[in-house]
Structure formats: structure tokens, C-alpha cells
Amino acid sequence: MSALVEALQRDVERVSGRAPELAPNPPGLGRLLPPLPTGRHADLIAMGAAVDVTQWALGAVPVVGDILADIVGDNIEADMMQRMTPAEQNRYREDTRFLPSGVAVWQGLRKGAR
16 A cells, blocks of 8 residues: 555656645544543542442332332432532532433533532
């Protein structure tokens, strides 16, 4: 393939009389996506996702699953609320009314507390 590229470059040089200027490489996927959360934000998002997963998984258990899901989910959520700032807590309470917990935490941290 490099022989083909060299032949094309020679043809362009012969026609234009100068070496072609190569266009810069297109941006990689890393430049198109927002940076991944780190540290405390990553922990909070993981805890929010854990609330969703435990409520879904334990909720499937007949009879006692819903009770267990609420207890475990509330304990994880209480620990998560202790790690949040008051502004993040308010944002989370607003968003969790209509979004799953993991998504609500991610949205709140991404947009910042109002």
C-alpha cells in the first residue's frame, strides 16, 4: 500500500510542481467524547448504578424481593447522599423523580449543580 501512496505523491508533485501538504489526521474518538469521570464522581455514578441494579435484580425475587430491594437500595442511596454536596443532593432529588438513579447522578454531575 505504501508503494501506491508514494506513486500518488510523485504524480501530485509532478503535476503541481511542489510536494502536497498533507491534511492533519481526523480527531480520534477520545477527542469527540467527554472525559470519563474520575475519583469521587466515578464512585457516585457507580453507586447510583448499583441502586438500579439491586432494585431490578432483587425485585425479581417473589414475595420478599421488593422489600429487600428497597432496603438495600435505600442503604446504598444513603451512603451516596453522604458523599454528595448539598447542591448535588438537590439536583439528584430533582432528577431521580423521572430518571433511574445511575442516570440521575450522572446527569447531575455532568451538568453541575444549579
